[in-house]
Amino acid sequence: MSTIADLQRTNVEVGGERPYAISIGPGLLDDGALLAASVRGRHVLLLSDSHVAPLYAKRVAHALRGVRDDLRIDAYVLPAGEASKTLATFAEAIDALAAIGATRDACIIALGGGVVGDLAGFVAACWMRGIDCVQVPTTLLAMVDSSVGGKTAVDLPQGKNLVGAFHPPRAVIADTEALLTLPPRELRAGLAEVAKYGAIRDAAFLDWIEAHAEALLASDDAALTEAVARSCRHKAQIVERDPYEHGERALLNFGHTFGHAIEAEQGFGGLNHGEAVAVGMVLAAKLSARLGLASDADAQRLAVLLARLELPVAIPAGLDAEALLARMRLDKKADANGLRFVLWDGIGAARMIAGVADDAVLAVLGDS
Ligand SMILES: NC(=O)c1ccc[n+]([C@@H]2O[C@H](COP(=O)([O-])OP(=O)(O)OC[C@H]3O[C@@H](n4cnc5c(N)ncnc54)[C@H](O)[C@@H]3O)[C@@H](O)[C@H]2O)c1
Numbered sequence: 001m002s003t004i005a006d007l008q009r010t011n012v013e014v015g016g017e018r019p020y021a022i023s024i025g026p027g028l029l030d031d032g033a034l035l036a037a038s039v040r041g042r043h044v045l046l047l048s049d050s051h052v053a054p055l056y057a058k059r060v061a062h063a064l065r066g067v068r069d070d071l072r073i074d075a076y077v078l079p080a081g082e083a084s085k086t087l088a089t090f091a092e093a094i095d096a097l098a099a100i101g102a103t104r105d106a107c108i109i110a111l112g113g114g115v116v117g118d119l120a121g122f123v124a125a126c127w128m129r130g131i132d133c134v135q136v137p138t139t140l141l142a143m144v145d146s147s148v149g150g151k152t153a154v155d156l157p158q159g160k161n162l163v164g165a166f167h168p169p170r171a172v173i174a175d176t177e178a179l180l181t182l183p184p185r186e187l188r189a190g191l192a193e194v195a196k197y198g199a200i201r202d203a204a205f206l207d208w209i210e211a212h213a214e215a216l217l218a219s220d221d222a223a224l225t226e227a228v229a230r231s232c233r234h235k236a237q238i239v240e241r242d243p244y245e246h247g248e249r250a251l252l253n254f255g256h257t258f259g260h261a262i263e264a265e266q267g268f269g270g271l272n273h274g275e276a277v278a279v280g281m282v283l284a285a286k287l288s289a290r291l292g293l294a295s296d297a298d299a300q301r302l303a304v305l306l307a308r309l310e311l312p313v314a315i316p317a318g319l320d321a322e323a324l325l326a327r328m329r330l331d332k333k334a335d336a337n338g339l340r341f342v343l344w345d346g347i348g349a350a351r352m353i354a355g356v357a358d359d360a361v362l363a364v365l366g367d368s
């Protein structure tokens, strides 16, 4: 017999070589059986950050102990924020695994936003050449994007996500009630990645976001849950077909060539990722219009929506166009032939474009 909790739960399956489930719903942080289902051995490292751990770590540990009293549960807590997504923090987390004697059947539970998830996933990918990682996203951005698909990484001062690995999670458990404590700025950052799915492949979803912008900003439970589920379905469809980004997956990088350059140029202490992606998507749409691929009207429509979602739509003052272009040369889509951009033919229709002249990029950066 189904309980009310079961009925409130949405499951999205991610297929492929190592399939896993994304569970979405309220109260999942207390679901010990669900959390423990992916824990094979006796060691659990709860990897979290200084904002999230005080809110939720004890609850997760308590729920796990309720079904597995043999577990050794330790925590590694990093300072909150993008500045922690570094090789130094990676080394500390590896030391934490060594200190507890984590065996190959150990499990890392990534409890937090995308910073925690990316770092924890990379640590899991590397410890003893790969242990399990369960993603328990607590930001909207992590629920709709970073917890799914197995891209893990840390930043270098030279650029974003430059050291990493593909390491899919064993499971993704998204407790939508965790969004109740999320600061508004971080909620808006997540909405940028939600809008990205509409922009790149689903014009009807973009219509829906336009119609529900106020509800999403007001943290309306039904609207957020639908946004998470629809976004996860989009991401699942893409990553199960192209887990290692040989083709279609690169479309998820819409706005990111510009966005990552902004984040790096600001030393990872200015715009957050979602905000930088919002600016980057507007620039990608403008570049598409400049190259004659798409209309100015579509670029304008996207910018208006992102502004309604209270996201930035122009490059922050003081950033130099040439410096940003130089940053883009370390983008992971660039190859021996130069930069490649994810651009669009219009709303819902993104594609990869190579051979974009520097002048066109600089012109768009200069106009912003
Ligand atoms: N791997 C991927 O596919 C992928 C996709 C998108 C983004 N990312 C990465 O994700 C990172 C951004 O993730 P993010 O936006 O979640 O940022 P984040 O992890 O820095 O979290 C944002 C802030 O919210 C706090 N927080 C998290 N959950 C909370 C909660 N429930 N209540 C109160 N505070 C909470 C955090 O402590 C932090 O201060 C970037 O590093 C980006 O590169 C990765």
Ligand SMILES: O=C(O)C(=O)C[C@@H](O)[C@H](O)[C@H](O)COP(=O)(O)O
Pocket: 145, 149, 151, 160, 161, 193, 245, 249, 250, 252, 253, 256, 332
């Ligand atoms: O999952 C993907 O693929 C993405 O590109 C999702 C992006 O939103 C995310 O920011 C990702 O971390 C970017 O990866 P990168 O390869 O450009 O570093």
Ligand SMILES: [Zn+2]
Pocket: 145, 193, 256, 273, 277
């Ligand atoms: Zn992103």
